[in-house]
Amino acid sequence: MSILPPGSTLGILGGGQLGRYMAMSAQSKGYRVAVLDPQEDAPAHMVANLKLVGPYDDPESLRQLADCCDAITFEFENVPASSLEPFAAKGLAIRPGPKALASCQDRILEKTLINHCGIETAPWKPIHQAQDLAKALAELGGEGILKTSRSGYDGKGQARVKTLDDAQAAFAKFGSVACVLEGLVPFALECSVLAARDTDGHCETYPVCENAHQDHILDVTICPAAVSESSARAMRSRTALLAQELDYVGHLAVEFFVLPGGEVLVNEIAPRPHNSGHLTIDTALHSQFEQHVRCVLGWPVLPYESIQTAAAMANLLGDLWDHGEPHWERLGEFPDVRLHLYGKAKARPGRKMGHLTAWAESPLAAERLVRDARAALGSAA
Ligand SMILES: Nc1ncnc2c1ncn2[C@@H]1O[C@H](COP(=O)(O)OP(=O)(O)O)[C@@H](O)[C@H]1O
Numbered sequence: 001m002s003i004l005p006p007g008s009t010l011g012i013l014g015g016g017q018l019g020r021y022m023a024m025s026a027q028s029k030g031y032r033v034a035v036l037d038p039q040e041d042a043p044a045h046m047v048a049n050l051k052l053v054g055p056y057d058d059p060e061s062l063r064q065l066a067d068c069c070d071a072i073t074f075e076f077e078n079v080p081a082s083s084l085e086p087f088a089a090k091g092l093a094i095r096p097g098p099k100a101l102a103s104c105q106d107r108i109l110e111k112t113l114i115n116h117c118g119i120e121t122a123p124w125k126p127i128h129q130a131q132d133l134a135k136a137l138a139e140l141g142g143e144g145i146l147k148t149s150r151s152g153y154d155g156k157g158q159a160r161v162k163t164l165d166d167a168q169a170a171f172a173k174f175g176s177v178a179c180v181l182e183g184l185v186p187f188a189l190e191c192s193v194l195a196a197r198d199t200d201g202h203c204e205t206y207p208v209c210e211n212a213h214q215d216h217i218l219d220v221t222i223c224p225a226a227v228s229e230s231s232a233r234a235m236r237s238r239t240a241l242l243a244q245e246l247d248y249v250g251h252l253a254v255e256f257f258v259l260p261g262g263e264v265l266v267n268e269i270a271p272r273p274h275n276s277g278h279l280t281i282d283t284a285l286h287s288q289f290e291q292h293v294r295c296v297l298g299w300p301v302l303p304y305e306s307i308q309t310a311a312a313m314a315n316l317l318g319d320l321w322d323h324g325e326p327h328w329e330r331l332g333e334f335p336d337v338r339l340h341l342y343g344k345a346k347a348r349p350g351r352k353m354g355h356l357t358a359w360a361e362s363p364l365a366a367e368r369l370v371r372d373a374r375a376a377l378g379s380a381a
């Protein structure tokens with residue numbers, strides 16, 4: 001194991017809230033951080049030691065970043081694979097590596113890899129052309145969800161289809177790009193497993209989180225999830241297996257569907273820290289960002305445990321600003337709730353502006369706290 005010495009510079013592609021927390025974690029250990037993001041006022045730019053403003057595929061910006069950093073990581077999976085070339089050419093540590101990035105940014109490759117490991121997903125079919133739709137739809141029972149193979153997030157690039165006409169219209173609307181058609185999963189709940197793997201191949205997983213979505217965007221996470229021991233074990237071991245298969249270095253999250261009988265299916269892999277892992281900032285001894293930068297910089301991964309019995313996290317989306325500034329003063333009524341904001345100047349509906357966390361004696365009690373506090377922010381006392 002070779003640790004990059006503190007004082008070295010970590011490069012981060014992407015300057016959103018995930019990049020910002022990565023940057024702050026690295027800085028807390030004496031590293032410098034350089035961030036590339038197209039937005040001048042990106043959340044991570046506000047804390048970076050070196051701020052580069054430019055597109056992720058701009059050769060000049062990438063060259064500048066490669067010239068000044070000692071290791072490179074990314075905060076989102078849609079970085080073009082070619083953007084990593086200047087770093088590879090200089091022999092810099094790219095963590096997670098190109099294999100993980102390539103496999104996780106393309107749903108066809110991702111599901112193929114997962115199934116190849118003997119791990120179940122929703123039934124799915126690759127769709128390369130409109131002519132593929134009829135057979136695939138029939139094999140999946142006549143309805144499903146069409147997802148673009150690349151570039152989707154927060155439900156974008158997805159359509160629920162109930163007929164062949166629906167499917168053809170959605171495929172055309174997506175620009176006839178490669179897609180997957182998935183069978184509908186009648187899940188009882190959705191979960192995620194947070195995991196970090198170091199350069200020696202040691203992998204640590206966090207107790208399973210349970211996620212509720214609103215309009216396809218994560219709304220509330222609770223931990224530990226209300227699942228059986230055997231479902232939890234199955235999710236944690238599948239996550240570790242996938243991390244190994246991807247030669248993964250850094251933090252990742254695997255999203256699961258849990259069926260009413262307790263069986264688990266992998267939904268997707270996020271090759272980075274994950275929104276559901278935000279509660280680790282307050283309730284784990286070492287947060288997901290700390291684990292990520294440790295592994296990326298060559299340090300050993302640490303035990304990944306909650307130091308609270310139960311915790312919850314509620315996202316604060318831009319909608320909360322619809323009628324002006326939220327009523328921050330009302331948080332005085334919730335001394336056990338912690339507020340995190342990402343420093344974004346403009347609130348837009350659906351935009352992740354911050355989150356609340358709380359812990360309590362049970363997941364439901366923690367959930368009640370963050371939901372009540374969020375509701376209070378929306379109205380004067
Ligand atoms: N096959 C499916 N069956 C039922 N619900 C699904 C299926 N695929 C996705 N969903 C729902 O849509 C959400 C977003 O889909 P996901 O594939 O995770 O895309 P994203 O990249 O937007 O997170 C999931 O969390 C789940 O609630």
Ligand SMILES: [Mg+2]
Pocket residue numbers: 255268
């Ligand atoms: Mg998802």
